[in-house]
Structure formats: C-alpha cells, structure tokens
Amino acid sequence: MSIRIHELAKKLSMDNKDLMSLLKERGYPAKSVSSTVDNITAEALEQEIAAKNPPPAPAAPEVHAAEPASTPATVLEPSKVKLPAGVFVKSAQDILREKEEAAKAAAAARAAASAALNPPPAPVAAVPAPAAKAPLAPPPVPAPRPFVSAPMAPRPAPAPLPVPAYRPPVAPAPMAKAPVAPPPMPMPSARPPMPPPAPVAKTAPVLPPTPGAAAAASSMTVTEEGGVKIIHLKPPIIVRDFAVALGLKPFKLISELMEMSIFASMNQSIDEAVATKLGEKHGFLLDIKHRGEAAAPVVTPEKAKINKEEKAREEDLKNLAPRPPVVCILGHVDHGKTSLLDAIRKANVAAGEAGGITQHIGAYQIEHNGRKVTFLDTPGHAAFTKMRARGASVTDIAVLVVAADDGFMPQTDEALQHAKDAAVAMMVAVNKMDVKGANLDRVKQQMQERQIAPEDWGGETVTVPVAAIKGQGITELLDMILLQADVLELKANPKTEASGVVIESQVDVGRGPLATIIVQRGTLRVGDAIVCGPHYAKVRAMYDDQGNTIKEAPPAMPVRVIGWSGSPDSGAKFVSAKNAREAEKLAEEASDLLKKTTISEDAVPKDNSLEALFANIAATQAKVLRVVLKSDVFGSLEAVKNVLEGIKSTKVSLSIVASDVGVISKNDVLMASTGKAVIIGFNTKQENGVTALAKHHGVTIENFSIIYELGDRLREMMADLLDPDLKENKLGGAEVRQVFPVAKGFVAGCLVTEGKINRGATARVRRGKESLYEGKVGTLRRFKDDANEVRAGLECGIRLDGFDGYQPGDRIECFEIQKVRASL
Ligand SMILES: Nc1nc2c(ncn2[C@@H]2O[C@H](COP(=O)(O)OP(=O)(O)OP(=O)(O)O)[C@@H](O)[C@H]2O)c(=O)[nH]1
Numbered sequence: 001m002s003i004r005i006h007e008l009a010k011k012l013s014m015d016n017k018d019l020m021s022l023l024k025e026r027g028y029p030a031k032s033v034s035s036t037v038d039n040i041t042a043e044a045l046e047q048e049i050a051a052k053n054p055p056p057a058p059a060a061p062e063v064h065a066a067e068p069a070s071t072p073a074t075v076l077e078p079s080k081v082k083l084p085a086g087v088f089v090k091s092a093q094d095i096l097r098e099k100e101e102a103a104k105a106a107a108a109a110r111a112a113a114s115a116a117l118n119p120p121p122a123p124v125a126a127v128p129a130p131a132a133k134a135p136l137a138p139p140p141v142p143a144p145r146p147f148v149s150a151p152m153a154p155r156p157a158p159a160p161l162p163v164p165a166y167r168p169p170v171a172p173a174p175m176a177k178a179p180v181a182p183p184p185m186p187m188p189s190a191r192p193p194m195p196p197p198a199p200v201a202k203t204a205p206v207l208p209p210t211p212g213a214a215a216a217a218s219s220m221t222v223t224e225e226g227g228v229k230i231i232h233l234k235p236p237i238i239v240r241d242f243a244v245a246l247g248l249k250p251f252k253l254i255s256e257l258m259e260m261s262i263f264a265s266m267n268q269s270i271d272e273a274v275a276t277k278l279g280e281k282h283g284f285l286l287d288i289k290h291r292g293e294a295a296a297p298v299v300t301p302e303k304a305k306i307n308k309e310e311k312a313r314e315e316d317l318k319n320l321a322p323r324p325p326v327v328c329i330l331g332h333v334d335h336g337k338t339s340l341l342d343a344i345r346k347a348n349v350a351a352g353e354a355g356g357i358t359q360h361i362g363a364y365q366i367e368h369n370g371r372k373v374t375f376l377d378t379p380g381h382a383a384f385t386k387m388r389a390r391g392a393s394v395t396d397i398a399v400l401v402v403a404a405d406d407g408f409m410p411q412t413d414e415a416l417q418h419a420k421d422a423a424v425a426m427m428v429a430v431n432k433m434d435v436k437g438a439n440l441d442r443v444k445q446q447m448q449e450r451q452i453a454p455e456d457w458g459g460e461t462v463t464v465p466v467a468a469i470k471g472q473g474i475t476e477l478l479d480m481i482l483l484q485a486d487v488l489e490l491k492a493n494p495k496t497e498a499s500g501v502v503i504e505s506q507v508d509v510g511r512g513p514l515a516t517i518i519v520q521r522g523t524l525r526v527g528d529a530i531v532c533g534p535h536y537a538k539v540r541a542m543y544d545d546q547g548n549t550i551k552e553a554p555p556a557m558p559v560r561v562i563g564w565s566g567s568p569d570s571g572a573k574f575v576s577a578k579n580a581r582e583a584e585k586l587a588e589e590a591s592d593l594l595k596k597t598t599i600s601e602d603a604v605p606k607d608n609s610l611e612a613l614f615a616n617i618a619a620t621q622a623k624v625l626r627v628v629l630k631s632d633v634f635g636s637l638e639a640v641k642n643v644l645e646g647i648k649s650t651k652v653s654l655s656i657v658a659s660d661v662g663v664i665s666k667n668d669v670l671m672a673s674t675g676k677a678v679i680i681g682f683n684t685k686q687e688n689g690v691t692a693l694a695k696h697h698g699v700t701i702e703n704f705s706i707i708y709e710l711g712d713r714l715r716e717m718m719a720d721l722l723d724p725d726l727k728e729n730k731l732g733g734a735e736v737r738q739v740f741p742v743a744k745g746f747v748a749g750c751l752v753t754e755g756k757i758n759r760g761a762t763a764r765v766r767r768g769k770e771s772l773y774e775g776k777v778g779t780l781r782r783f784k785d786d787a788n789e790v791r792a793g794l795e796c797g798i799r800l801d802g803f804d805g806y807q808p809g810d811r812i813e814c815f816e817i818q819k820v821r822a823s824l
Contacts (some may be wrong), residue, residue: 002036011042012049018805081375220245222284231279234286237267246282259445312496319493323555324365324372326394326518327484328424329403329518330415332408336431339468340401341377344478363503363516364545364560368478373485374518374556376503394501394518397484398426399477404438404465408446416450425484426452426463429477434467449766492555497522497576502532503558505567506633507661513564517553517574524553524561524576529583532574534591536583567661570635623652623721625714626677628668629659630684636707637661643711649824652718662703666693673697678717715824722822729816732756732791734798736810747779747797748806755790757814763800766811777802 009019023030028041207220220233220241231245243253250266256278257264264270274290279286329337333669334760345366362377398419399454419426430443444463446452453459462480466473498519505515528539540563541549553559565587631637637659657675662678664686673680681703694701704710732755733813736748759780765772778801780787780793790796798812
C-alpha cells in the first residue's frame, strides 16, 4: 500500500515541495507530487514528525486563533523556534484556514450523502457539532484526517465515499464519530469482492472477469428438445453460472477446467469452444447467442442427422466413380425376353424354364467391350406386374422387347407405363426379326402412336432390331445400352457403407434364407451387417450370378447373400448397420413398428350396423375355397398371390389360409385338413409321406409350374363349389294338328317340324307364347305302334303324362336338362 506525496504532505501539514525535498534528501525517488510513497516510509515520517511536534504545539495556535488577543505571550513565533532540519511548523492562520476548508468539505460530503439517502434534516444540522467539538479533544496529528479523508481517501483500504451510501439513514452519527475512531476495517462493498489476480492460464481461453457476471446467470436457460438438453446463453460464459447450468458445483467445473489446463476462478468467463466441449461432456448442447445477432441454430438430433446426411452426400460426391448400368428387360409374354437375355449371356436359361416362362426376377452381370452391364430378368406374365414394377425402379435403363410379328400387346403397354412411371431411360428391342410376319415398320408406327417415336423417325427412342434366337443384333443392342449409360453418367460411391435393393429371396434347405440383392451405393463385404425391414443379415457368404463365392460386391453388382435372419421382401431396401447387434436392434424396431401398424389396423372399430350384420350372414353362407400355398421362392409366391387376388367372384371367395416358401410338408397337410383347404404348390416338391397323409385326411394337393395354369385350375375349383347351372338342350319340336280321344284321355296328332321327339324326354306344351304344361313324353306312337323316337317330317301321336288339354295349333317342344359347372 502506498500514499501519494501530496496526500502525505497534507496529512503531515507540510508543503508539497518541502516534503518532496525531504524525501529526496532521504534518497526516496520522488519525481512529482503524484508520486507515491510506501506506507512504511509514510508512517515513519508521520511518527518522526509527530515526535518532533508535540501535540500542544499545533493546539496553541488554534486556541490563540480563537482568542488571539488574550494569550499573545504564549504565542510562539514559529520562525523563532528552533526545529530540526526538515521539520516544519504551520502557522495559526494556516491551521485555521485548513480547518475551515476541511469543515466545508465534510459538510459538502455529508450533504451529498444525506441527499442520496433522503435523511431527515436534523442529522445534517448536527453535522457541525463534531466539527466544533474537534478542537476540544484534538488528536495529536491526524485531527483533520476525517475531513480530508472524505474527498481524498487518505488510506487506500477503505472506500470512504460509498460508505454512507450503504449505511442506514443514521449514517450521519457515525460520520460524526468518524474523526475520533476512523473505522479501520474494510467496508462492505457493493461490488463482488475483487478476485485475486488469476494465475496465468496456460492457454488463452480464460477471459478477464466481467462486471456483468452475475447478470449472465439469468441469461442461461436450459431446455430439452427431442431428448437433448440445450443450454441457451449469451457470452460471457461465467464459470459459476455455467456450472449451475450444467448442474455441477462450481469447484467441480473449475477442476475440470484445470484438467484442460485452463485456470479460471468462479467469476471468470471461459471461451465458447471450451464451454461447448464441457457441455458435450456433460450431455448438453450449447445455443450461444451473441448480442445483436440472431440465435445460433440449435443442433437438434434431426438437424444433426441432416448435417450427417449432407456430409455423407459431400463425401459421396468426392468419391463418385462410374458404375455399370442396371438394365431391365420388359415386355409381353413370349415376346422373347428370356431368349434375349439368354443370347446376351450366351447361356441357355430359357431351355431350363418350366413352360418356357421366366418365373421370378433373376439378376445377372455380363461384360461387353470390357465394361459391365447388370441385367434384371423380369417375368413376362401379367401376374408379375408388381415385381416388374419394382424391377423397373431399381433399373437405369429399361429395354422394352416387342416381337416384330405381334407388335405392341397389352403387357407391352403396361411395361411401357412402368418404365415411364419409374422415369428410367428406355429403348426398344424389336425381337423375332427372323420370323415370317416380322414388321419393323409397324412396330415403329406403334411406337410413334405411343409418343416414343424411334430415332430414325425423328423421335428419341433408341430402337434396335434383333433376333434373339439367332443372336442377331445383340452386339448393337449392348453397344446402345453402353452408349445410353454414358449419356446417363451413372456413378456411385464405392467407398461408403453398402445399401441397395433386394431383388428376390428364398429359403434354401441347407443354407437358410438367402436373397439376391443389388448394391446401389457403397461396397458390401462378407462380414458386413445389413438390415432390411424386420430382417437383418450378417453377411456369411456371397455368390455372384455364376454361383462363385465372392468377398465383396461393388455398386450395381447382383449377389446372393447368405446369413439372413428371415426372408426379406423382394423390392425392399437394405442398408448397412454398424454391427450385427445394431442390425438386429434396427430389425426389431422395424418389426415392432410393423406389429403396431397391424394391431392398429385390427383395432379399427367394426361396423355393427344391421346391413353389416346381414352382409356377415351372407358372407358366412358364401362358398369359400381355402388354399394353403407353397412356392419355391418369395418372388413366385408373391406372383401367385397376385394371380389369386385377380380372381373375382361374387358367388365364391378364395382365402389363402397359409403361404410360405419351401417343400409341401406333412404339417401343411394337417393344416389344410383342419382348415378344410386345398394345397397348391408352385414349382415345389413334397416331403416323403405327404401323399399318403393327404389321402388319409382327404386333402387335395395340386402342383403347378406354369402360373396361368395354376390360375385357371383354381378358378375351376372355386366354380366346383357352386351348385351347377342347368342348361336346356332343345331336342326337337312338333305342331299339334288334331286331337284324338283315347281310353285314358287325349292324344295330340302332331307333325314333327324340327329335330326329334323322344319318348321319356321332357316336353313343354306352348300355346302361342304361353307355356301350358311341362312333363314327360309318356306316349309316342307312329301310327298304331309305339315309337322311341320320331324325327322331323314325320307324323306321330304324342301324349304328355298328366295333360289332356291339347288344341290344334299348340306346339310341343322336346328338350333335355344338362347340368353345367357354375360360372364365377
Ligand atoms: N423365331 C424366333 N423365335 C424367338 C425369338 N426369340 C424368342 N423366340 C421364341 O419365342 C418363345 C418365347 O421366348 P421367351 O424368351 O421364353 O419369351 P419370354 O418373353 O421370356 O416369355 P415369358 O418368360 O413367358 O415372359 C420361345 O419359344 C422362343 O424360342 C426370335 O428371335 N426368333
């Protein structure tokens, strides 16, 4: 602690210059009156001067100042007193003047203080009293100190001016006492205690203490969005407030800061980056809003996800590499899709197919001019519409196969629509150019009608004439596919996690569920974990379209994957997971969601109206064909179901009791027996003993390998459940010419005009448009002899059992009733 020279001079009642020279004499570096003197020196000087100037000395002039005339003798002329060097004695006038000045200053200070606190006027009036008393008991030297101290702060520790402001209204009284006993203790302060100077931080982030630290506390709020706790704050970030927001004790936060080599006290502020780090450590996100700027975007999990996706997209762009095109062959049944693929792959797939029909989507990859092309072999039958639609959505290029002799057919148009809907590039392969009725121009004409005019007709559709069976035009077609791929600039990032689409799945007896997939992005490797809806796989092994084991599948490569938890749906998307555990978790979540959806669908309130009740009764009385379906692969199963869904009837309905892939088992038989169902197998076999068991339980098993045959047969089975329709077959007709009485009644003498009349056959008597009677031909006579049959142009006598009311001109029609299978 120190004191300025001019303050010390006043305290010692010395002239500034004198004190300066005294200090210089003693070797103290005093440059100006504002230079400081340390406390020890100052006190030593005070004591020295006090010792040299005993108390009566200064008091005397005061007394004499008050009564100068009465005590002149006692007045000592300072000039005549011998003082030690450096010691000065004030004159009486000086002392009086100083006193007056001090009194004035004290009065002004008190007035200011009382004005601030609005004190009653009385204490103010009392102020002069202590001042007046002061001379009665003057302290040796510091007598004037209190008065001087108010405006000048003689000691550095107390903060004199604010003191009265924080005292109760009785402040003037202590003020009055202040001269006698100046408070040595530090005064309470309005400010937070000044922190000790912070140790020098190793790193920069600790900022100097901020005056508004306390206020900052209120500017920190904690909210929770989507399970994430967010601290909203405005800098400065004060350690104490931040600790509160984090739910920590300040000292804990300080120690954590120290661990980060940051030394900060409670009232110091810390860097935003440091705060963000600490926030993250304790599970908080920071929303730092700087003054005068809009709120910083809050990073919610959704936003974090979007950011992640954006990053992934950027990463993708960086690593994009050309990939093979995925081509889908579409077209009408028998227009040669399989033959075309066969020609392309130079392998005879068509020959191995039942009924010459592709039954499910297969995917293959070929190489042409050193470049790879992936083909999806889509089924041609209408039943596969769904799958084909899915197939089209995986593809880049759709090749529409149109037989040159048939031209566009319904399924060609359907396929065209799928290609258009999927917004894929499309080209036309006009197949069977070798057959007799091939008419390329007619196909081109049809293309133009469908707004897909061929290139050579001024349109944009690449059109390639081919003869698949002879392998003609295949090279040109592949060239065109690659050209189209170049135009499309097909690229994918092989350096990321694999994702793609399931083309088909099936259950293999030895290997469990397996699925043909196409990787669309990234590279799939053996050991990877993938998830596809409610199913997941840890890729145990992968095979290419040739059945070769492979270790990794880059984009656009079709592969068979083993290691699935179940059979994923064809057309479903798959994505990679961190590991098998996560994949399982994701699959479980998807499964739960699926269950919830099903339950909520079931939970839809039932219609209990009377109409609904009658409809229900009618429904229970309605005939139902129950079916247990078994198929080789899921793709086919779906297609068969599609066919069955297409069978519509108001008289009989079809219910699929169970459907699965695999062989027909004894269990299926038992299930069918209980459910009174038939078993329909598609491209599948039976377990040993199934036939005998089915016979025992009276269960029908029918197997099919051609899907439209399956559809037709099921239609028949459904119709068989209905009562047969009765059909009238007219045998002949006769005209009544005369009526003859006989013993038992009357006989009609007739001329057979058409067909024949048979004895025992059913006949009807008509008069004009009216039908009079229907009964059996009991008597049929040719002249007097009985006849079994009388043909057209001959006369005969006819009598129907139980009828005698014939008239000439009536017509007798002979017919038989035939039972025919009811129509759906
Ligand atoms: N003459 C001739 N016959 C062909 C040609 N291409 C295919 N075919 C015949 O047409 C028939 C149907 O051929 P597929 O390749 O099975 O036809 P698809 O379109 O795959 O038929 P689905 O699988 O039922 O949809 C077969 O008998 C083939 O031999 C061709 O270029 N010329």
